[in-house]
Amino acid sequence: QSALTQPASVSGSPGQSITISCTGTSSDVGGYNYVSWYQQLPGKAPKLMIYEVTNRPSGVSHRFSGSKSGNTASLTISGLQAEDDADYYCSSYTSSRPVIFGGGTKLTVL
Amino acid sequence: EVQLLESGGDLAQPGGSLRLSCAAFGFTFRTYAMSWVRQAPGKGLEWVSGISGSGGRTYYADSVKGRFTISRDNSKNALYLQMNSLRVEDTAVYYCAKDPTAEVAGLFDCWGQGTLVTVSS
Numbered sequence: 001q002s003a004l005t006q007p008a009s010v011s012g013s014p015g016q017s018i019t020i021s022c023t024g025t026s027s028d029v030g031g032y033n034y035v036s037w038y039q040q041l042p043g044k045a046p047k048l049m050i051y052e053v054t055n056r057p058s059g060v061s062h063r064f065s066g067s068k069s070g071n072t073a074s075l076t077i078s079g080l081q082a083e084d085d086a087d088y089y090c091s092s093y094t095s096s097r098p099v100i101f102g103g104g105t106k107l108t109v110l
Numbered sequence: 111e112v113q114l115l116e117s118g119g120d121l122a123q124p125g126g127s128l129r130l131s132c133a134a135f136g137f138t139f140r141t142y143a144m145s146w147v148r149q150a151p152g153k154g155l156e157w158v159s160g161i162s163g164s165g166g167r168t169y170y171a172d173s174v175k176g177r178f179t180i181s182r183d184n185s186k187n188a189l190y191l192q193m194n195s196l197r198v199e200d201t202a203v204y205y206c207a208k209d210p211t212a213e214v215a216g217l218f219d220c221w222g223q224g225t226l227v228t229v230s231s
Contacts, residue, residue: 003154036217038155045205045221046147046155057219089155091216097157098145098169099216104154 004029004090004102011108017078020105022090023071028100030071034093037066037075040104041086049088050075077107085109112136112220114206119225126196126229132189132206132222140164140184143209145218146191148202148227158204159191160214169214174200196229203227 005023012018022029022037029035035053038046048057050066053073063078073092077084090102118130130146145160159180160169168180179192189206203226207218 034215034217038218045223046218047221048217048219051217051219091155091157093216097171098160098214099157101155101157 004092004100006088006090006102006105008103009106009108011110012080013110014080014082016080017076018080018107019077020075020088020090020107022073022075022092022102024073024092024100025071027096028092028094029068029073031095032093033068035066035068035073036091037064038089038091039084039086040089046089080109082109112208114208114220114222116204116206116222116225119204119227121228121230122196123231124196124198124229127192127194128196128227130191130193130204130206130225130227134187134189134206134208137208139182139187141212143212143214144182144189145207145209145214145216146180146189147205147207147218147221148200149205149224150199150202153202156202157216160209160216161189162214163212167214193227196227198229201227201229 037050040046113135115133146158177195203224205224206222208220210219
């Protein structure tokens, strides 16, 4: 089973909104409401930003939101800030193993 | 403060072995499932293995099944990964990650800083 599909890169200017997609199958993204999103700053460990499709952990900015339609989940970042410049990974519970990650998306804040 | 601290990463030869450790601080270790997640240089995240809070259930990615063994010592608040028959493609930073539930759900609310494993002759 290969990784969930994410765009390799997205970009946006400060203040704008961007959306990162994460496409899987009915055996993972589409079959469970267990999609998570992680932010990884350069040289750092990943940080949980969204869990169970739409939930934000304590301390995560309200500018980050998640959604899902069918086999595709999405992460939206509104009011882009320079500090959002990072790699973003989606993950999902699957029918065959506990978790599968997406290939990652590099967000560039212009 | 919840903290995870990995150690044991090193240079190993193909076919060799390494044992990674992860020390946990700031939470009731035995209550939570734990996993190892790796990241090859310049690549994405790959879940490697997970273990339930009690240690009674373990899970492995197909890429490491039969070669790696995950274990934990709840009396020492420690997680381990025994890596045998290492391959060049096992080269990666290995992260220890905490699940917010007792069973392995693949949700990671805390990560260590990672330890680098390099497999090369």
